[in-house]
Amino acid sequence: MKPRRKGREIMDEMPSPTDATLSLRDVTKTYVLGADTVHALRGITLDIATNEYVAIMGPSGSGKSTLMHLIGCLDVPTSGSYWLEGHMVAEMSESQLAEIRNRRIGFVFQTFNLIPRANIFHNVELPLVYGGMRKAKRRALAENAIERVGLADRMRHKPNELSGGQRQRVAIARALVYNPSIILADEPTGNLDSKTGDEIMALFDELHGAGQTIILVTHEEYIAKHALREIRLRDGAIESDVTTRSQRRAEL
Amino acid sequence: MRWAIDLSEALQIALAALRANRARGALTTLGIIIGIVAVVLTMTAANGLQNRFRRTFSSVGADVIYVSRMPWVIMNDFFLYRNRPHIELRQAGQLEYRLRGKAIVNPTVNGVHDVKYRSKTMDGVTIIGTTEKQIMVSSAQPENGRFIMERDVTSKTSACVIGTDVRDGLFGTENPVNKKLKIGRNVFRVVGVMEKQGGSFLGGPNFDRQVFVPITSYVKAFGGTRGRQDVSVAIKAPTQEAMEELEFEVIGEMRKIRNLRPAERDDFSINKLDTLMGAFNNVMGVVLLVGLLVTSISLFVGGVGVMNIMFVSVTERTREIGIRKAIGAKRRSILFQFLFESCAICLLGGLIGIVVAVILTAVINAVLMPASVSLPILVVAVLVSIFVGTVAGFVPAYKGAKLDPIEALRYE
Numbered sequence A: 001m002k003p004r005r006k007g008r009e010i011m012d013e014m015p016s017p018t019d020a021t022l023s024l025r026d027v028t029k030t031y032v033l034g035a036d037t038v039h040a041l042r043g044i045t046l047d048i049a050t051n052e053y054v055a056i057m058g059p060s061g062s063g064k065s066t067l068m069h070l071i072g073c074l075d076v077p078t079s080g081s082y083w084l085e086g087h088m089v090a091e092m093s094e095s096q097l098a099e100i101r102n103r104r105i106g107f108v109f110q111t112f113n114l115i116p117r118a119n120i121f122h123n124v125e126l127p128l129v130y131g132g133m134r135k136a137k138r139r140a141l142a143e144n145a146i147e148r149v150g151l152a153d154r155m156r157h158k159p160n161e162l163s164g165g166q167r168q169r170v171a172i173a174r175a176l177v178y179n180p181s182i183i184l185a186d187e188p189t190g191n192l193d194s195k196t197g198d199e200i201m202a203l204f205d206e207l208h209g210a211g212q213t214i215i216l217v218t219h220e221e222y223i224a225k226h227a228l229r230e231i232r233l234r235d236g237a238i239e240s241d242v243t244t245r246s247q248r249r250a251e252l
Numbered sequence B: 001m002r003w004a005i006d007l008s009e010a011l012q013i014a015l016a017a018l019r020a021n022r023a024r025g026a027l028t029t030l031g032i033i034i035g036i037v038a039v040v041l042t043m044t045a046a047n048g049l050q051n052r053f054r055r056t057f058s059s060v061g062a063d064v065i066y067v068s069r070m071p072w073v074i075m076n077d078f079f080l081y082r083n084r085p086h087i088e089l090r091q092a093g094q095l096e097y098r099l100r101g102k103a104i105v106n107p108t109v110n111g112v113h114d115v116k117y118r119s120k121t122m123d124g125v126t127i128i129g130t131t132e133k134q135i136m137v138s139s140a141q142p143e144n145g146r147f148i149m150e151r152d153v154t155s156k157t158s159a160c161v162i163g164t165d166v167r168d169g170l171f172g173t174e175n176p177v178n179k180k181l182k183i184g185r186n187v188f189r190v191v192g193v194m195e196k197q198g199g200s201f202l203g204g205p206n207f208d209r210q211v212f213v214p215i216t217s218y219v220k221a222f223g224g225t226r227g228r229q230d231v232s233v234a235i236k237a238p239t240q241e242a243m244e245e246l247e248f249e250v251i252g253e254m255r256k257i258r259n260l261r262p263a264e265r266d267d268f269s270i271n272k273l274d275t276l277m278g279a280f281n282n283v284m285g286v287v288l289l290v291g292l293l294v295t296s297i298s299l300f301v302g303g304v305g306v307m308n309i310m311f312v313s314v315t316e317r318t319r320e321i322g323i324r325k326a327i328g329a330k331r332r333s334i335l336f337q338f339l340f341e342s343c344a345i346c347l348l349g350g351l352i353g354i355v356v357a358v359i360l361t362a363v364i365n366a367v368l369m370p371a372s373v374s375l376p377i378l379v380v381a382v383l384v385s386i387f388v389g390t391v392a393g394f395v396p397a398y399k400g401a402k403l404d405p406i407e408a409l410r411y412e
Helices: A064-071 A094-103 A120-128 A135-148 A164-176 A192-207 B001-019 B022-059 B077-084 B089-098 B150-155 B166-168 B215-222 B242-257 B273-317 B318-326 B332-368 B375-401 B405-410
Strands: A022-034 A036-048 A054-056 A080-085 A105-107 A182-186 A211-219 A229-234 A237-243 B065-069 B102-117 B121-129 B142-145 B161-162 B179-184 B184-192 B212-215 B230-236 B269-270
Touching: A022 A064, A036 A064, A036 A237, A036 B166, A054 A064, A064 A182, A064 A211, A094 A120, A094 B318, A094 B332, A105 A164, A120 A135, A120 A164, A120 B001, A135 A164, A164 A182, A164 A192, A164 B142, A192 B375, B001 B022, B001 B212, B001 B332, B022 B150, B022 B273, B022 B332, B065 B242, B065 B318, B089 B102, B089 B230, B089 B242, B102 B166, B102 B375, B121 B166, B121 B215, B161 B166, B161 B179, B166 B184, B184 B212, B212 B215, B215 B332, B242 B269, B273 B318, B273 B332, B318 B332, B318 B405, B332 B375
Parallel strands: A054 A211, A054 A229, A105 A182, A182 A211, B121 B212, B161 B184
Antiparallel strands: A022 A036, A022 A080, A229 A237, B065 B230, B065 B269, B102 B121, B102 B179, B102 B230, B142 B184, B161 B212, B179 B184
16 A cells, blocks of 8 residues: 555655665664764665564664664654665655655554553554544544454553553554554563563564564564564664574463 | 544544643633633624714714804814804805705704703703704604694794603603793793603713704794804705715805805814714724723733643643654644644633623623624634634644654653
C-alpha cells in the first residue's frame, strides 16, 4: 500500500539501489551540542529486505537509538541516503515524513506510549484517524488488530486499567493497524517482567511468521536471539552484521 | 474529507481536555465571560439608545421642514444665534401664503406657562399654539377625544389638547375631556389627549408634557408676538422627493420675507429630522467608542489568561504530542487540536457571558429603561469569542505543533 501523495509527488533523484524494503547508504548523523560536535552515526550502509527479523544491538552511545529514529523517519540523516520502499526519504518534508510514519512504520516503545485519556479502541485507531480514514473502515481495521493481539474483550478499557503486558499488546496492535512496511520496536520488553516479556516476544515471532518485517532495538542478548539477523553498532558504525539460521522461540 | 476527520479528532480532544480540568477551565473562562458581558451590554446599550431615540422623535416627520429662529441642536455656538430677530406671526402668515398649494404649512407659537386644574398645578408646561394642520405634519395623534379643528382657529375657541404627562399629573385616572383647566390666567377646555410619545430623550423636549391650543387663541391669551414669542413653521412637502426642492424654495421665500440681502447669512434655521439624527449619531459614536475600548481591554485580559493556560496545556501534553507525531500526526493536526481547545474554552466563556448579559439586560429592562438583546448581537458575541480563542491559542498551539517528536517523547 503506497502512501497517497495527492499530487505532491516526491521527485526521486536516484532510484533505490536494491529491491530491499529499506536501504541506507553511507548515512551519517551529527549533532552540535554547545561547543561539541557529536558524531552519532558514521557512514551506515545496510539493506533490510521484506520479512526480515533484525535486531540492532550495541552499548549505550553506540548510536542505536539514533539509527532507530532515522529508520523510523522521526529524524533525517545529516548526509547519505535512505530509501524506504523505493522512496528517497531524506528529501522529504516534515509533512511527508509524518505520512510515512503514519502508514509505513509501526512503532513499539519501551514505555508503551499510549494516550492515557483515550480507550484502547481509540488508541489503536488513532493512526487511521490521522490517515483520514472513515469511521466504518477504521472500526473494522482497529477491531481486527485488537483481536490479533488477543485483547478483543478489553476494547473499551483505558490504558491505566491494563497490565504492562496488555498495554504493550495494545501498542503492537496500534503499530500493526495500518499494515506497515516495518515494525520498529525499541526495547519492547524493557518495562516488563520476564514472563510477560516472553509472551510479547512470542507475539513478535508470530507476526514475523505471518510476513511482517521486524526491527528490534535492544541491548539484551536474550531478546536479540529471537531475531534472525544481528547488527551490532559501536561508536556510530556497524561492528558486525550476522545472519543466524537458528531462531530461539520463547517458552510459553 | 480528511481534514474533517482531523477536525473531529481535535474537537474530541478539546472537549475531553475541558472536562478533565474543570477548575482550571472555569477560572480561565472568567476573563472571557467578563469580556463578553461587556461586549453584549455595550451593543445592547447602543441599540437601546437608538431605539429610544427613534421612538421619541418618531413624531418628527422625515418629510417635514421646520423653520425656526434657533437650530435644534446648539453646542457651544449659542452666541451666533443670540442676536437673531424672532420670527413673527405675520412672517409665518406670509410664508404660508407664498407656499399655498405647494405644501402644508403649519405655523406654531410656543411658550412656557403653569397649568392648573382644581387644586393641582403643573408648572413649566410648554403651551403650543397651533392649527388643525399640526396632526398632518406630525405623526402624533390624539388617543382620546379630538384635536384642534379649523373652526377652533378661526373662532379662537378655548379648546386645548393635553399630553399624557399633563393628564397624569392633573387628572390622574379621571377622564379629562370636557373639563376646564387654567393655563396661566386663561380658562381652556380639554377636547382631547395626545398619545404617549415617550418622555424626554437625554434632556431634550418632553413631548408628553405639552398642551396644544389654537394659535389664534394663544395670541389672544398671551399677547402678541412682540419680541418674546417663539414662532416656528412646520412645512410638509407632498412627497419625500419634493422635500429638497421645497427646502430651497422655503429658504428663498424666508429670506425675502425677512428682507435679507444676498450677501447676508440666513437669520433663521431650517431644522429637519436629519439634523437631529446627525447630532445623535455623534453622541452614539462616542458612546460606542468608549464601550468598545472597555470591551477590548477586558477581552484582551481574558485572552491573555487563555493564552497562559494553553501554554500550560501544551507543556503538560508534550509527551502526548510526541506520541501523536510518531504515529503520524502532522503539525497542522496538533495545531488544530490546541486551537480547538482554546476556542472551546473561549466559546464556553462566551456562552456563559451571553447568559449573564441577557439576565443583566432583563434586570435593566425592568428597572431602568427598555432594553433587549437582539440576535445579531448574540451572533457577534459568539464570533468574538471564537476570534479571541483563535488569537489567544495560536502561539501556544504553534509551539506545540513545532515540537521535535524525539525530544517530546523523552519529556517526563
